[in-house]
Amino acid sequence: MSSNQSDNDETHRGWTYESLSAARQTLISPAVKLSYKKPLWIVRGERQFLYDHNGVEYLDAYNNVCHLGHCHPAVVQAVSKQMAILNTNTRYLHTAIVEYASRITATCPPELSVCIFVNSGSEANELALRLAYAYTRQKDLIVLDSAYHGNTNAVVEMSPYKTDHPDGPRAPSHVHKVVAPDDYRGLYRRDKYAPAELGPLYAKHVEETVRKIEHEGRKVAAFFCEGILGCAGQIVLPPGYLASCYKAVRQSGGVCVADEVQVGFGRAGTHMWVFQTQDVVPDIVTLGKPIGNGFPIGAVITRPEIARALGRLEYFNTFGGNPVACKAGLAVLDAIAAEGFMENARVVGNHLLSSLRALARKHPVIGDVRGMGLFLGVELVLDRHTLEPATALTSRVIDAIQQNDKILLGTDGPFNNVVKIKPPLCFTVADADKVIAAFDSALKQETQNATILAKL
Template identity: 50%
Template sequence: MSLETLPKEETLRLREQHIGKSCTLFFKDDPLKIVKGDGQYMYDEIGTKYLDCINNVAHVGHCNPHVTRAAARQMSLIYTNSRYLHDAMVIYAKRLTQYFPENLSVCYFVNSGSEANDLALRLARAHTKHKDVIAVDSAYHGHLTSIVEISPYKFENIKGHKKKNWVHIAPLPCNYRGKFNKDKYDDDEVIGKLYANEVAKLIENAHEKGRAIAAFISESMLSCGGQVIPPKGYLKEVYRLVREAGGVCIADEVQVGFGRIGSSMWAFQHPNNDVVPDIVTLGKPIGNGHPVACVVTTPEVAASFEALGAEYFNTYGGNPCSMAIANAVLDVIEKENLLKNAANVGSFLIESLEKLADKYQVIGNVRGCGLFIGVELVRERTSKRPAGHLAEWVVRRFRDERIIMSTEGKYSNVLKFKPPMTFNMEDAQNWITVFTSIMKQIETEEVSSSSSSSASTSSVDSLFSSCEELA
C-alpha cells in the first residue's frame, strides 16, 4: 500500500505500533495528518487548508520552488560527504559570514541545532580549558545527552534526573512574570542589570567551589521560555561578566535567526541585546526543513579547537546538497526582502494585539518583534495566575478555524507565533480577526465548541474549569 492511499486510521495504528511513545504529536486527541505544504499553508489528507503560524523550520515557506529546484538539481549531480572539495560549501560560508561581525568568520557545518550546540560546547571548553556552563531557566538547546544537561525545559521533566554540578541555571530574564518585573521596576535597563547580577552570583558561587566557567549559552530571544525578549542591556552585561570570568558567550540562534525578528538578521543584534558572541549556533531555518545546521565562531576559538589534535569530521555536515539548499534559502531571504516583511507584518500584529489586550483581561502580556511573538494568557491580571488550559482551548479554537497555533512557556500559557517568513499582511489580518472572535467568545462566556466542551458555560471560572478538564 502506498503512503498516498494509507487511511489516517491506519497511519495512527502503525505509529502506535512502531513509533516510540515519547515522540509526541500536536493535537493528541485528533492529530493532523499533513501531506502537502505550500508557502505558509499546509494541507491534510482530505485537502483541508491550514494557515501555519508555528512552523519556523519552513523559513521561506513550505516547498519553496527555488529551494526545491536547487535540491533536485544538486541531488542529480552528486550527494556525498564533505571531505571532498565543493564550491557550494565555501560559497555559502562566505555569504553567511558576511552577515556577521567581522571576527565571526569560521564555519563548521553539522546536521541539526542539537549537534551545533554540542559542538559549541566542545569549542568553548577547548578554548577556555574550563568545563562549567551557565544556561537560562526554561531553555531548550537540543536533544543530545550533552545538550539535555543544559536544557532545563527538558531535564526538569525527566524522572530521577539530577542537575549536573557543572551546570548553573540563571533565572529566565522575563520582565513580565519573572523575579524582576515591570510591576516592581519602571526601567527595563534596571531589570536587565538585576537579572545579570544573578549570573554574577552564579559565577561567584562556582569560583568558591573551585570551578571555572567555560561558557554562557542562551537564545538571543528565549522561545521555549515563552517568547521572551531579554531586558535591555541584560546580555551585554552578562557577556561582560562571563568573559571576565574566563568564559565565552554562545548565542543560540537556531529558532530566532535569519531575519525572524525583522530589524536584523540575527537576534543578538536586536537593540535590547547589541552584543557580539564568541560562538553562534544556527539550525532549523538554515535549510528550510532540510537537515543542515552551522556553528560560526572566531579564528581564535577555532584555533584552540584545532590545537586539541583530533580532526573534526561530520559525514553529512556541509554536503553539496545541503549547501545548495542553504544557498537557495539565502537567495529567497534576500530577493524577497523577507526581513522587511517580518518587520511590517510583525508591527501590525503587535499593535493589533496590544489593542486587544486593552479590551480583554485574559491577555496578560503581548511581547515580541517581527514574526516572533508571544501572547501570555492569565486568569486575571493582578496575580498573573497562568491560564494554561485556556491557552490550550484557544489553540483548539484556532484549529477549528483552520489555523495552526501552539503554546509555550513554563506554564504552557503563552500562545507562540513563529510562522514561515512568507506569512503576509492578509494572513495577519485573518489571524487577528479569528483571535478577536475567540476573545469575544471568552468574554461573553459562551463556550460550546465541538472541539472543547459539550455545553455552554455561565462564568469565567467555569470556562477555566471546563478547559482544565480538557487539557
C-alpha cells in the first residue's frame, strides 16, 4: 500500500524532505524537537511498524502511546463510528462515559471508584494536584529525583527532570525532591544491599522529608510517584518501597498519587497497573498516553471523598470524557483483554530481558538491564566500576540502529545513557530478536571505533 505513485502523491503532497524540514523549522517552535540525527518523515503506521516517505519500514520499539499497535482497527472503527453519531461534552448524560468509568474502575482496587476524564497525562496530574490541594489544604509536595509529571506549569514545577535542566524553571520551595530508588547507580545499590533492604532504605528519604516538612510546621499535600520511573532511566521500584513511602505520607495527612501515564494498561506484563506490583492502594491514579491508543485522553481515578474535595466548584473539561474519547478507551480495554496483550508484554518482555542480559555478558558497555514487561532500560557505561555514563555512545548507538537496522529506539535517564525499549504491545519474540541483533552489531561497531580511536 505504501509506495505506489498515487500514494506518494497523497503522502508527499508536493513536499520534499528538504522543503518539509525547512517549513517545519520556520512554522513550529524549536522547543518541539525531532528525534534522531537525521529525523524521519513518517507517513504511515501499522501494528509495530512505521513507514517513511520512501516506503522504508521501521520496527517501532519506542512508542508506548500506540499501545495496541499503530492504527489498531478496533480503535479506528470505534472513533470513526462515534464521531459520526455524537461528540459533545459531559454536561449531558451519555452511556459511553458511564460504561468506560465502570470498566476502568473495575481494573482498580475497589477504593478507587470515581473518575474524572481529561485530555492528557499532564491534565490528569494537574487535576490530581488540584484534588490533593483541596483535600488536604496543604501545599507541600514530595517527588522523586528526575521525575517528569507533565508539561504544564504546576507539574513542570514538580518535575526535577525539567527544573534541574539549566534552561528549566526553578523548583518552588514547596516541592521536595528525594533520591530516586535506583539500585544500580543510586545511593543504595544492589551490590551492597539485599532486594528486601532497598525499599525501606530509599523510603527513609521520604520519611525524612515528611519530618522536615512537619518540623517546619506544615503537613504533606501529596506524594507523586510513577510505577516504573521513566525519565529517571526506567527504574523498577524495589519491593516494599511504595508501601513505606505511602505510610509516611499518610501519617502526615498527604495523598499518594500513582502516576501510571507511561507504564499503565498492562505494559508491565503481570498487572494492569504497576502500583499493583508494589501491593499498595494509591489515593489517586493518573492515566494518559496509551489510554486511547493515540486518541487524546487522560483520566484521574480516586476515592469518593477526594473526588468531592472541590466542593461546589465545577470542574469542566471541554473535551474530557466526550463519547468519542470514551469509545476509544473502551476499544483499548476490549483489545487488551481479547488479544492477550498483557500476557504478550510479559512473555516478550522476559525474552528481551534475558536476551539483553546475555548480550551484557558480551558487551562490557552494557552496565545494566532492567524493567518489567515491555518497559525496559539498557544503561550504557564506559566503566562498570565508576559507572561513567556512555552518553555520546548511547546516542550514536540509537542513530546507528535507526539507520542500519531500521529499528526505532530512544534514550532517557539523567545522563541520557539509558536505551529505552517500550514498543507497542503487539511486539513479537521475532521483533525482540531483531532488536537484540541490531544492538549486538551496533555495540560491536561502536566498540571497534572506540578501540581504533584509542590507538590513534
